[in-house]
Amino acid sequence: MAQKTSYDIIQDEIHAIKETHHCLCDEKDERVFSVLAVKSNLYKNPSLSFDDTVIKEILVDSIKDGGVDALLTDPNSETNNLMICQSKFYTHITFDEVRDAIVKMILFYKSMERGEYEIVNENIQRRYLSLQAEIGEESKICFVFYTSAPKNRIREDRIRKLLQDYDLDSKTFDIQLYFNDDIVDEINESKSRRPTVETGRLTIDVANNALYYGDDAVIINVSAFSIKELYANHSTNLLSRNLRYYIKKRDIDSSIIETINKCPETFWFKNNGITIICDDFSIDGKHVKLKNFSIVNGGQTTTLIHKSKEINKDNDLFLPCKIIKTIGVTEDEKNLFSLEIAKATNSQKAIKSIDLKANAPEQVRFATAMRNAGLFYQTKRGEEIPKDFKEDYKNTDLVEVGKLCLAGIFQLPAASRNKPSTLYLDKYYNPVFNTHEQDQICSIVKELLYIDSYFRKTFISKFDKDYENDPNSSEIIPFAHNARTICISFVMLASRYYYKNITDIDLKVLFEYTNKEKSYDDYFYEFFKNLDGYNSIFPKRLFENKDMYDNILHKLFEIIIFAGSKYYSIKKEADSTLT
Numbered sequence: 001m002a003q004k005t006s007y008d009i010i011q012d013e014i015h016a017i018k019e020t021h022h023c024l025c026d027e028k029d030e031r032v033f034s035v036l037a038v039k040s041n042l043y044k045n046p047s048l049s050f051d052d053t054v055i056k057e058i059l060v061d062s063i064k065d066g067g068v069d070a071l072l073t074d075p076n077s078e079t080n081n082l083m084i085c086q087s088k089f090y091t092h093i094t095f096d097e098v099r100d101a102i103v104k105m106i107l108f109y110k111s112m113e114r115g116e117y118e119i120v121n122e123n124i125q126r127r128y129l130s131l132q133a134e135i136g137e138e139s140k141i142c143f144v145f146y147t148s149a150p151k152n153r154i155r156e157d158r159i160r161k162l163l164q165d166y167d168l169d170s171k172t173f174d175i176q177l178y179f180n181d182d183i184v185d186e187i188n189e190s191k192s193r194r195p196t197v198e199t200g201r202l203t204i205d206v207a208n209n210a211l212y213y214g215d216d217a218v219i220i221n222v223s224a225f226s227i228k229e230l231y232a233n234h235s236t237n238l239l240s241r242n243l244r245y246y247i248k249k250r251d252i253d254s255s256i257i258e259t260i261n262k263c264p265e266t267f268w269f270k271n272n273g274i275t276i277i278c279d280d281f282s283i284d285g286k287h288v289k290l291k292n293f294s295i296v297n298g299g300q301t302t303t304l305i306h307k308s309k310e311i312n313k314d315n316d317l318f319l320p321c322k323i324i325k326t327i328g329v330t331e332d333e334k335n336l337f338s339l340e341i342a343k344a345t346n347s348q349k350a351i352k353s354i355d356l357k358a359n360a361p362e363q364v365r366f367a368t369a370m371r372n373a374g375l376f377y378q379t380k381r382g383e384e385i386p387k388d389f390k391e392d393y394k395n396t397d398l399v400e401v402g403k404l405c406l407a408g409i410f411q412l413p414a415a416s417r418n419k420p421s422t423l424y425l426d427k428y429y430n431p432v433f434n435t436h437e438q439d440q441i442c443s444i445v446k447e448l449l450y451i452d453s454y455f456r457k458t459f460i461s462k463f464d465k466d467y468e469n470d471p472n473s474s475e476i477i478p479f480a481h482n483a484r485t486i487c488i489s490f491v492m493l494a495s496r497y498y499y500k501n502i503t504d505i506d507l508k509v510l511f512e513y514t515n516k517e518k519s520y521d522d523y524f525y526e527f528f529k530n531l532d533g534y535n536s537i538f539p540k541r542l543f544e545n546k547d548m549y550d551n552i553l554h555k556l557f558e559i560i561i562f563a564g565s566k567y568y569s570i571k572k573e574a575d576s577t578l579t
Helices: 006-020 029-042 052-058 095-113 122-132 156-160 180-190 224-239 250-262 264-270 299-307 331-345 353-357 361-372 398-408 413-418 420-424 426-432 438-467 473-481 484-498 504-515 522-529 546-574
Strands: 070-073 082-088 141-147 173-178 197-203 211-213 217-223 274-284 287-297 318-325 376-378 395-397
Touching (some): 029 070, 029 082, 029 141, 029 180, 082 095, 095 156, 122 438, 156 173, 197 217, 197 224, 217 224, 217 274, 224 287, 250 264, 264 318, 395 398, 398 413, 398 484, 413 420, 438 473, 438 546, 504 522
Parallel strands (some): 082 141, 274 318
Antiparallel strands (some): 217 318, 274 287
16 A cells, blocks of 8 residues: 555545534635644644634634634744744645745735734634734744645745845744645644653663763663654653753754764764653663653754654664653652753753743642632643533633733733733742642632633624724724733722722822832732732622623623723824824
């Protein structure tokens, strides 16, 4: 039987996804290909929901779509990167076709930023406005192109030069290209996420050639082919305790690939090697047996070794490998040790703040407190959401909790949207996660999650319909789409006033202070972090009656939006540049 091509595999997956998702069963293959590409590329994490509702939200391919097939924010990004996607379900593609697709997406973005919404249909207008509301100063704008055709001789560097041609800063904007082999790799990886690797075996260069550090660690020269074999068996599970999975980085990737291809004899000197932590290891001749292990440094190297066609059983190379036994008695101690090793040994690429917190002991404890509150809290990428927690507001992670707490507890709606990394400052992180009052925080977060979900999933679409014919719809609807974190902040401010956590005197001082146009400083911080006696946003009995709860939220959101819109209009009269 002839081996299937990448195109054949993609076509099989298109048919499979049609059977899985009812909303796609009657769609043409080229439209379903867009969904498949986005799902495999951006929704690998099994904890991320990818149902018919999500598909209908992200898929915008239609008449007057501005050359865009899918619009979404990267669900794996803590900075809400905007993904503007186009796909071509082709068997062959030319350089000009790829270039034209990217140009269309760039021109679409520029038109939207100028407010030229009339060039696209109403669905895309509203979708873009909703996503634009989540873009902050730390966000990237990514133009993503997927095709089922092979890359052939298309030069990616010439395509990426389009950023320069259109005066787009490469620090803020990015072009991502995925050809058929890339997409098959994404599909395979998305199928292979599991939590751990129980046992494995590596090969070393010379029998018993190892430098021991007591009984708990050893340095060896490991065979690249044996790493390749491990990856073939376990895929990204090998990186289960790493700070992150493989992330494409052109300069680092090309350097590693070039060394493998052109001068493999120098690979040992140029590469930092890999670090493995495990419960136990043993060396017998040229073989190292590992138990309950993970690569915590060298994920980039490991993945590229797996992808290399140059490395095989007859054409091998060796690289340094450090193996360390996990130290600790309790789970907290083991998690902390693993985290410290991962932090200390990762140096090739900037580590995100969320990565550094991934296995921290307080995060593990917070997950337990959240479960007691009836919520699933993901501390590590790749965790499967239990079926009882599939509803949008019943599962969450550090990034989402952090953003909601910045907006709700600390009354920083702009930072929540524009600069979520603020959370990782100790002054904000510790009162939420590293506190003895985790049960109190979890109770508050439970409602914040529901309030946020109601705004995104229900309120905003109803608001659009209710006011689409209003004389001021061109102003009030865009304002509403940008008001999510503002609504969360003011709802919680009103709640804290209702429960007397904030008093009339407090408000008087606050407003007088604010009117002096002073920035948020330690005075506000100390004021808002005090949650004494405050355990719920609404009376607990209301949370059991979602219809009544939703009705109150809807009225509150409308009051906040109309008041805010009026204030914005007054300010804009004095400053026409205000956005």
